[in-house]
Amino acid sequence: MLELSPTEWTAIQLSLRVATVATLVATPLGIAVAWLLARRDFWGKSALDAAIHLPLVLPPVVTGYLLLLTFGRRGLVGAWLADHLGIVFAFRWTGAALACGIMAFPLLVRPIRLSIEAVDRRLEQAAGTLGAEPWRVFLTITLPLALPGVLAGMVLGFAKAIGEFGATITFVSNIPGETQTISSAIYSLIQTPDGDAAALRLVVVSVVIALAALIGSEWFARRATRRLHGN
């Protein structure tokens, strides 16, 4: 019974869409934050570092509830966004993307920060003496040399985003076609009398995606070392 039913397909497609959007939006922000943490010292730096890693240690449901309080229809920010920009997160796939993005963020930032720190600052100095303004040094020297770390972070973040459950289901519930991702679908299926086969199929899909992400992330990490040594 290897055929995927419409419910399963929908869940997979939704998961892919949510995870892709979450990763693409989180990446530029992740690069900026990683650069700040790697290259700058400022008041409140450890607080920022702690805040970024909070989603890693907080119970996911707590993160989801905090998202509800902040970005829900009547939340602090959510109300303003809905009224002024027409952006709604509650019970919509955009909310799932937000939840997944936040949960994935610490996993995204860490490899990027490490790879930026690994870029020899003396190379950045040399680039400066050749006339490159700081932003051009970043784009032409730092980022290209840190790129494998960026990709590793994106892959890891994507894998986390696609598997996210607790925060998502708390924030945007489990609505088939809108917010029912692979994990929520499995959750629902195992509570249904004949849902085991379907659940198992989705589990296999999840495992394959997760393994591919881990292997991909490892491959990028190894390329990082080779690239930095000029090979």
Added chain:
Amino acid sequence: MLRVDVSKQLGEFSLEASFASEGRVTGLFGASGAGKTSLINIIAGLLQPDRGTIAIDGETLDDTATRLHVPAHRRRIGYVFQDARLFPHLDVRGNLDYGRRMNRLADDPAQLKRITDLLDIGHLMDRRPGKLSGGERQRVALGRALLSKPRLLLLDEPLGSLDEGRKVEILPYLVRLRDEAGVPMVYVSHDAAELRQIATQIVLLQRGRVTSIGGVRALTGG
């Protein structure tokens, strides 16, 4: 024409340097730890003085009194580092072209050929820095700095990390640079023999203090 008049606290001792460079190659001579690298880092704009001024061709680059500090990327001062510091993700061509691109200078194939011929690196264009020998890397670093069309070239012990054979190989290139490239240089070294061959003026630095300025005869002994 470079005018230096700065002081800076460097850990245990303080750097106090005041001199004007005349002519083509000003050799900055002193033992290791005398403050030579810190001094040229200040000239390059990579380090800020505690007090004083740096001016080149009449343009002030640093003036602690008015809090003026022109950042390195706007000084048009080339720098050849002791460890070459070639960009590993670019090939030799990309490294050589970097300064021209960053300074938004027009393409100058004649200049490129002149420099690559002068330094004998034309055959290395498609190689990555990781595949170059120490001598080749240093010549590419020289070419890279020159091709950014600087008005002053700083060299920090460019032969320092090379063995005797490589030094003997590269010194003639440096002498040719002095005679043909038309860019004034400040050449840092703790090797008097080297400086005797290349410098036209010597500034002696001892424990952070300029103890003498003069012709190459100021270098006695080895």
